[in-house]
Amino acid sequence: MEILTISGGSGLFGEVRIPGAKNSVLPIMAASVLCRGTVTLTDVPHLSDVEASARILQSVGCKVLLENGRAVITPPEFPGSAVPEPLMRAMRSSLFYLAPLLARTGRADIYTPGGCRLGARPIDMHLSGLEKMGAHITEKDGGALEVTAPDGLAGADICLRFPSVGATETLLMAAAAARGETVLRGAAVEPEVTDLARFLQGAGADITGVGTRVLHIRGRELLMGTQHAVCPDRITAATVLCAVAGCGGEVLLTNTCNAHLAEVLRILRRAGCMVSASGDSSVALASSGALRAAGGWDTGVYPSFPTDAAPLMAAALLRAQGESRVTDTIFENRFACAEGFLRLGASVNVCGRTLHVHGMDLLNGADVEAPDLRGGAALVIAALQAQGSTRVMGAEHISRGYEDIAALLAPLGARITRSWGEPCGRGCRNAGTVL
Incomplete structure (x- = not known):
């Protein structure tokens, strides 16, 4: 203690x-899995949650260096699709790995994430949005989730009932690597969402409407490595x-x-x-x-x-x-x-x-x-x-x-x-x- x-x-x-912002760097670290090439992040705070995120990246095959306010992340050609339960339980932000793993591998085996006990924090908007994009979701005992997209993810028209930051970020990452165009309505406009969108744009994603409630995302099969300063x-x-x-x-x-x-x-x-x-x-x-x-x-x-x-x-x-x-x-x-x-x-x-x-x-x-x-x-x-x-x-x-x-x-x-x-x-x- x-x-x-x-x-x-x-x-x-x-x-x-x-x-740099905790609530910005964590989803961006997860989004680096979408990239074919090295990602370099600057102004990265040295936090226990950042270290936990680095362990998740390493568990799916990424090389990670955290040093002097920088994170250098090199995803593998073929990342793993499963995050071990202890790593998922360590923090709420582990949920951000769902969409990148699903988009890169066609499958994500995860668990209900942990985090602060602030009350109900449902993930149904994350899951229902992914289902509209072609994902199949199976809930298992112990909070395990098996999410598959054997034919890949496809663009969809999605309207969030509440401007959830987490759901917006999950669906933004999924759409960036999906086939076709996704329209995400009712999106959150928090600065951390905007920062994630700008990171994805820097990696080659085609996103318009950044900073507004309606995002248009044209999926790209290949996102590149990039450098990004965390807000x-x-x-x-x-x-x-x-x-x-x-x-x-x-x-x-x-x-x-x-x-x-x-x-x-x-x-x-x-x-x-x-x-x-x-x-x-x-x-x-x-x-x-x-x-x-x-x-x-x-x-x-x-x-x-x-x-x-x-x-x-x-x-x-x-x-x-x-x-x-x-x-x-x-x-x-x-x-x-x-x-x-x-x-x-x-x-x-x-x-x-x-x-x-x-x-x-x-x-x-x-x-x-x-x-x-x-x-x-x-x-x-x-x-x-x-x-x-x-x-x-x-x-x-x-x-x-x-x-x-x-x-x-x-x-x-x-x-x-x-x-x-x-x-x-x-x-x-x-x-x-x-x-």
Whole structure:
């Protein structure tokens, strides 16, 4: 078990460069299987999920080198079609290998993917879209899926009932290698979807309508190797901004895409932060640490407020004057971090999908447990505001989405150390050596 020990109560000042996006690099790594030639990705964050994705690539025969923010991937002429169950269970994004393996080999043997426990995350839109393209799907015991397309995939007219990011990315990858033209209606327009489309275009895919709700994809039998710079991680940027907003201080973020941060910046301004942007690739924020409540807002599909940033913003507002409330429309269990907020002395309550935050003057350090990736990061933000020392248990969840959250925030003066210990319940004192 990974443990973060945080000494809070101080302002944060400095400059941070934002790395490439987790939610962009993972589907792009999977899409590299479609290429006949070497794929080189830059601005690749060093995450446990990226390492897990590399192991999946290796399991189907790809050569993978992860080094100094680069991923060099060389697919084999004849990749395998099966992903071992432990690798599928390691992360939700393992599902992205379904379409590339099916398109390259005519078959994919996978398992229901793992990931954070955020509630129901059905994959029916992925599967029904592939069926329209000619795939045959057999569900087996234990969550195993056998998906075949002996005659290859063919273009189809597909309308998504909801602009699912994952389903859009799955069907975009399938269509890029299918015969004929696919029209994908109701597509997600998140920046990470756009980044995947641009990667595929760089490899030779014929895609029009990128960044809109309707994509036209003319399949190509052969996609080439290519080089691609991964887009900046808007949720990592939101994490740093919310930490400085809640603690007070000043930060300059570089390597950003400010258009992707518009809704996060809007709520931070509403709460009393001063925000200024220089072009579209850097943004500065100043906060007195004495925020005012931000009222109510909802998360939603892009360009609405991102679901991943909801617990982060809530953490920033734990000491704001008045009541704030955020409703997550994507996942029913987004705010599992509320229990940790309470242990730190915050006044919060969850009603359905809405988290109510009643600002308190003071938070105090305590032992808390990271329930999931973004909830864990939210607890780090809360702990940085608390007086005294806080230990965040189960921080391996956080490492799935942040290369090293302690190192990310260290340039701002955050005092966070990492250690490892045996999982022995709340209040555990069996910690390893601090790095």
